[in-house]
Amino acid sequence: MRQLILTALTGIGEVRRGADLARLLAGALAANGLTLETGDVLVVAQKIVSKAEGRRALLAEVEPSAHAVELARIVLKDPRLVELILRESREVLRAKPNVLIVEHRLGFVMASAGVDQSNLPLSEDGRAALLLPEDPDASARRIRDGLQALLGAAAGVVINDSFGRAWRNGVSGIAIGIAGVPGLIDLRGSPDREGRPLEVTQVAAADELAAAASLLMGQADESVPAVLARGFPYAGREGSVQELLRSRAEDLFR
Amino acid sequence: MRQLILTALTGIGEVRRGADLARLLAGALAANGLTLETGDVLVVAQKIVSKAEGRRALLAEVEPSAHAVELARIVLKDPRLVELILRESREVLRAKPNVLIVEHRLGFVMASAGVDQSNLPLSEDGRAALLLPEDPDASARRIRDGLQALLGAAAGVVINDSFGRAWRNGVSGIAIGIAGVPGLIDLRGSPDREGRPLEVTQVAAADELAAAASLLMGQADESVPAVLARGFPYAGREGSVQELLRSRAEDLFR
Numbered sequence: 001m002r003q004l005i006l007t008a009l010t011g012i013g014e015v016r017r018g019a020d021l022a023r024l025l026a027g028a029l030a031a032n033g034l035t036l037e038t039g040d041v042l043v044v045a046q047k048i049v050s051k052a053e054g055r056r057a058l059l060a061e062v063e064p065s066a067h068a069v070e071l072a073r074i075v076l077k078d079p080r081l082v083e084l085i086l087r088e089s090r091e092v093l094r095a096k097p098n099v100l101i102v103e104h105r106l107g108f109v110m111a112s113a114g115v116d117q118s119n120l121p122l123s124e125d126g127r128a129a130l131l132l133p134e135d136p137d138a139s140a141r142r143i144r145d146g147l148q149a150l151l152g153a154a155a156g157v158v159i160n161d162s163f164g165r166a167w168r169n170g171v172s173g174i175a176i177g178i179a180g181v182p183g184l185i186d187l188r189g190s191p192d193r194e195g196r197p198l199e200v201t202q203v204a205a206a207d208e209l210a211a212a213a214s215l216l217m218g219q220a221d222e223s224v225p226a227v228l229a230r231g232f233p234y235a236g237r238e239g240s241v242q243e244l245l246r247s248r249a250e251d252l253f254r
Numbered sequence: 255m256r257q258l259i260l261t262a263l264t265g266i267g268e269v270r271r272g273a274d275l276a277r278l279l280a281g282a283l284a285a286n287g288l289t290l291e292t293g294d295v296l297v298v299a300q301k302i303v304s305k306a307e308g309r310r311a312l313l314a315e316v317e318p319s320a321h322a323v324e325l326a327r328i329v330l331k332d333p334r335l336v337e338l339i340l341r342e343s344r345e346v347l348r349a350k351p352n353v354l355i356v357e358h359r360l361g362f363v364m365a366s367a368g369v370d371q372s373n374l375p376l377s378e379d380g381r382a383a384l385l386l387p388e389d390p391d392a393s394a395r396r397i398r399d400g401l402q403a404l405l406g407a408a409a410g411v412v413i414n415d416s417f418g419r420a421w422r423n424g425v426s427g428i429a430i431g432i433a434g435v436p437g438l439i440d441l442r443g444s445p446d447r448e449g450r451p452l453e454v455t456q457v458a459a460a461d462e463l464a465a466a467a468s469l470l471m472g473q474a475d476e477s478v479p480a481v482l483a484r485g486f487p488y489a490g491r492e493g494s495v496q497e498l499l500r501s502r503a504e505d506l507f508r
Contacts, residue, residue: 001286002262002478004470007255032255094506101506109421162457166420166507167363168428169500170438170458172465184424203416204424205469211426212466215459215487216258224256233469246423252348252355253420253507 002231006043007034008216009226015047017054022146024048025226029151034228036147039235041156041181043213045225046114046132049139049159049177055131057084075100081115084129088113093254104132107245108176109254110163133159136177137240144179156180156235160210160217166253173214175206175241182206182234183243204244205234256485260297261288262470263480269301271308276400278302279480283405288482290401293489295410295435297467299479300368300386303393303413303431309385311338329354335369338383342367347508358386361499362430363508364417387413390431391494398433410434410489414464414471420507427468429460429495436460436488437497458498459488 009028015021021044029036036042050056064072064079068086072079074095082100086092089102093109104113114132133139140157147155159177164170175183185203213227248254263282269275275298283290290296304310318326318333322340326333328349336354340346343356347363358367368386387393394411401409413431418424429437439457467481502508 002264002470004260004466006258006260006466008257010256096506099506165458167500167505168458168461168498170456170461170498172458172461174422202424203468204419204422204426207422207424207426208465208469211462212258212260212469214457215462215466216256218487233472244422244424246421251421252350252353 002233004212004229004231004233006212006216007032007228007230008224009034009042009228010223012048012223012225015051015225017051017056019048019052020146021049021052022143022150025143026147026150028226029228036151036153036155036228037230038154039230039232040153041158041209041229041232041235042143042147043158043160043210043227043229044140044143045217046136046159046161046176047116047130048225049133049136049143050130053133053139055133056128057131059084059127059129071095071100077112081112081117081129084131085113085115088115088131106132106136106176107242108132108163114161114176132161132176137179137242138177140177140179154180154236156232158206158210158213160214162214173207173211173217175210175244178206178239178241180236180238181209181232182237182239183241184239185234205232206239206241207244256487258466258483258485258487260466260470261286261482261484262478263288263482264477266302266477266479269305269479271305271310273302273306274400275303275306276397276404279397280401280404282480283482290405290407290409290482291484292408293484293486294407295412295463295483295486295489296397296401297412297414297464297481297483298394298397299471300390300413300415300430301370301384302479303387303390303397304384307387307393309387310382311385313338313381313383325349325354331366335366335371335383338385339367339369342369342385360386360390360430361496362386362417368415368430386415386430391433391496392431394431394433408434408490410486412460412464412467414468416468427461427465427471429464429498432460432493432495434490434492435463435486436491436493437495438493439488459486460493460495461498 062080068083162171316334322337416425
């Protein structure tokens with residue numbers, strides 16, 4: 001029986017700067033009565049990766065540029081938050097009240113460069129914001145290697161986040177960093193059942209898995225920051241999230 | 255333990271025009287040793303819904319308009335195929351060699367209006383193409399009602415397809431019709447753990463489930479045209495795929 005089984009990992013609690021995520025995840029697997037097997041994939045929420053990596057910025061320490069102040073008037077956001085977003089971005093694609101769509105320095109087209117103020121504990125130093133990990137593929141590899149060292153299983157890791165989409169309402173889970181998992185499955189050249197080449201050729205498998213896990217993570221309730229996926233059909237192939245990013249030259253929608 | 259379990263339904267075989275999909279799916283559940291429970295969701299591939307509904311067009315019977323002939327030169331496709339795409343569309347958004355992005359008459363922004371030539375048996379009458387169902391929400395409701403009549407369980411139904419995305423490579427599973435499942439989960443007003451309102455407010459739950467099931471369906475191998483999902487956290491709420499379509503006025507990327 002071909003099955004994909006996703007299990008929520010609960011009990012991880014608040015993740016602090018410097019936390020060893022592989023160790024936390026290994027502990028959560030055990031606490032949930034789960035083992036990690038070769039071929040499994042752990043989907044880990046971006047927020048806990050960013051927190052462990054200390055990707056927190058205090059708004060009080062940010063000096064907004066003139067451009068940020070100007071843009072903040074358009075998008076109706078705190079100029080210091082806009083400054084952080086601009087520092088994380090290569091290009092602003094769209095700006096209107098409450099919406100700031102950018103190309104993140106890592107290549108993701110996304111709202112607010114992933115700079116997020118929700119679910120951050122209010123610090124004694126005032127309001128803070130959380131940035132995406134510096135290099136999410138590297139973060140995924142570190143977690144994968146740590147899990148292998150601790151548990152002996154060659155598992156894949158997907159770091160996911162929730163992105164808005166063009167043309168569709170609502171956010172959906174998406175991969176921002178991967179290790180031991182392919183970004184794209186290439187079906188180019190596979191004939192269909194009549195022997196004709198398929199027109200649809202590449203499947204964004206890592207994004208589909210990120211979306212699946214996102215269903216168990218919820219949004220307001222941060223108590224499920226990781227999901228164990230068993231039965232992912234493409235585990236074990238190596239990949240990078242870069243595969244998933246359409247090059248600017250091929251991009252028809254900017 | 256919070257789990258989402260997706261199981262491939264095999265053995266459905268070639269679906270013919272007029273087929274009773276609820277009956278076929280009930281048979282496949284039994285043949286796979288599965289029961290249908292209230293709260294389950296069946297994800298059904300668009301192709302078998304279109305086939306059952308007879309949404310097949312023979313290219314030999316299509317007379318391309320002057321506009322279709324002109325557009326076919328740009329996109330390097332058969333003018334009769336382009337004519338079918340235009341008949342299924344409200345608007346052409348982008349046209350370049352091998353790419354024709356339209357707004358489908360149902361509101362979906364997608365490649366080639368979903369008109370698909372792969373995995374269609376070559377007919378004696380020549381080349382054929384498959385169109386999307388006339389009204390996929392209605393198709394989903396018919397399947398849902400049929401399953402309830404046959405098996406007594408109030409299950410949800412999602413009809414999925416694979417769409418390309420702006421900015422990202424690869425196709426991903428997406429919902430084109432739903433019944434007994436919400437399109438969007440609305441988290442507006444739910445405070446985060448510090449009591450601040452969340453900025454990200456709506457989750458495209460039906461699309462996430464469609465993507466999850468797509469992982470088990472594959473692309474070239476059509477032997478898995480349906481997936482049983484158990485543990486979908488939002489089953490039982492009613493919805494329409496229209497919830498998922500961003501209105502033209504709010505769309506920043508056309």
